[in-house]
Amino acid sequence: MGNNEQKLNRGFGLTASLALVVGTIIGSGIFFKQGSVLESAGSTNAAMLAWIAGGLLTLASGISVAEIGSQMDKTGGIYIYIEKIYGKIWGFLAGWMQVIFYGPAMMGSIAAYFGILFVDLFGLSKSLEIPSAILALSFVGIINSIPNRFSAGFQIITTTVKMLPIVALIIFGIFFGQHNALGQTVAHISQSGQGGFGVAVLATLFAYDGWVTLANISGEIKNPQKVLPRAIIFGILIVIVAYVGVSFGVYQSLPANNIVKLGQNTTLYMATNAFGVIGGRLLSVAVLISLLGTLNGKIVSFPRVLFAMANDGLFPFAKQFSKINMRSRTPNKSIWFMILLGILMIVFTNPDRLSDIAIFTTFLFYILVFVGVFKLRRRDPLGEQRNFSMPLYPWLPILAILGSVYVEISEIMHDLSGVLISIAIVALGYPVYLVLSRRINNK
Structure with a gap:
């Protein structure tokens, strides 16, 4: 079944790969996390350091994966890396976690958040949040079901x-801000904001997550071997500059206590203050x-993780999920x-909570x-x-x-029940692996 790998179209050059790293990391976190990071940190100096520390930890992670990725050019990311380093069972469990649990939950939570913001922006009925999601x-699924130069182009545009x-927020804050970005302290930290510098760094690490997705394709x-390390490293560096720059711009534009009070609306x-009502709408x-x-x-x-697992015969209905659409050369069934799965999570669960639960096992495999x-x-x-x-x-x-x-x-200290649920879901993959591997060995 490995021949299917050769039918994929290598449509992602350096620009599209860079856009994928930057575009996948930068979602809504940078626009909505300023208040919570500052509240936890207690001062603008500590908050800026938290964004820098989270960025440097992420850069260290990205460079580590870049070295491994430069040695393996096969689709599948950490599923392939862990399988090659630790054996098939561990690779399978890493892939299982991403396909059954983390991937659909991330898709569902991002789409659900889109639905909430879309309905709110256009003043539509709350009942349209789920249909909008x-x-x-x-819509994005359709873009990904045609030749991947379109999904690559869409990534560059978005x-x-x-x-x-x-860029506008950074420039406005630096040149027109009326406050000192550094040296401000938060007068009254609420109970929810307590936790100090460590909690602030943790919040930034979640905002930086997503860089590993390039390895999957x-x-x-x-x-x-050359493009993946460059795209991961330069992509994370661009994000660090963006996150630290926006934070500086926000702290320069508003008093620290106002930022904490405004929270997600900061x-x-x-933007509304700087560029008027139209500016706020455009943001x-x-x-x-x-x-x-x-x-x-x-x-x-x-x-692509599902496709890679199916290509190895290590997923139920592997023949179907390892198929590539011959027109688009994309794994449409996968x-x-x-x-x-993402839609089911939107309709029947809270995908945002599920993606939070999956953080423990995600970082365990990291x-x-x-x-x-x-x-x-x-x-x-x-180093040959x-x-x-x-x-x-x-x-x-x-x-x-x-x-x-x-x-x-x-995660263990703050969400032990979530940790146990995530471990249980990953553990469910073990009997599935035993059945599938026995089937492969009997062929």
Whole structure:
């Protein structure tokens, strides 16, 4: 079944790959997280440091994955990496988690949020939130069901559009802000905001998440051994500049206590103040386009994990999900199966809560990947298989591991029930693997 991999179209060059990294990370977090990060940090100095610290931890993680990705050009991302490093069972469980649980929940939560904002912006009935979410998810699914140059182009367009308000907010804050961005403290931190610098960093790490999605489509990247490391590293650097820049602009434009009071409405209030009612509306439209771009990144990425697993025979109905549409050269059955799961989550569950629950196992598999850097270095001490060798080895993967362990400890302390649910869902994949592997061995 491995021949199907060769039928994929390598339609993602450096620009589209860069847009995928930037566009998938930057969703709505930068527009809505300013208040909560500042409230947790307690001062603008600490909040700025939190955004920088979260960015550096993410960069260390991205560079670690870039080194591994430069050695493997097969579609599937961490499913492939973990399988090659630790064996099939661990690779399967990593893929299972993304296909059954995390991927659909992320698609569903982004689409659901789009539906809420869309209805609110145009003053429509609340009853249209779910239909709007399903339409958004289906629309992006259609774009991904035609040749991937269209999804690549859509990613470039939406990423460009979402960068415009970010640049505008940064410029306005730096040149027209009336306050000192640094040195402000929050007078009264509410109970929900307590937790200090560590909680603020945790909030930024969630805003930075999404960079790993590019690794899932290696089979559709032109010259992936060189393009993937560049796109991940430069993409994360662009996001760090954007996040830190917007934070500085917001803190320069509004008093710290006002930012905390405004909460999720901070950037909308700032945009309306800076550019009038029309400016506020344009920012809302840009956020909607930003969400579509993030959704596109997820739909480009997660179904490729399903396709890769099916291509190896390691998923129920593998023959169907490993098929590629010969016109578009995209794995349409895998795409629409995961969209259907996302729609079911929108209708019957709270996908936002499910994606939060999945954070623990997601970062658990990240840790395995980061440890894998050391294992691959031992297997190939001369670097004959590496097209990219990270600087500052071994400190960067150590930093990535420490950051991920911090996320895991925080999840256990704050959401133990969610942690246990996520472990249980991943564990359900084990009997599925046993059945599938027995079937493969009997052939």
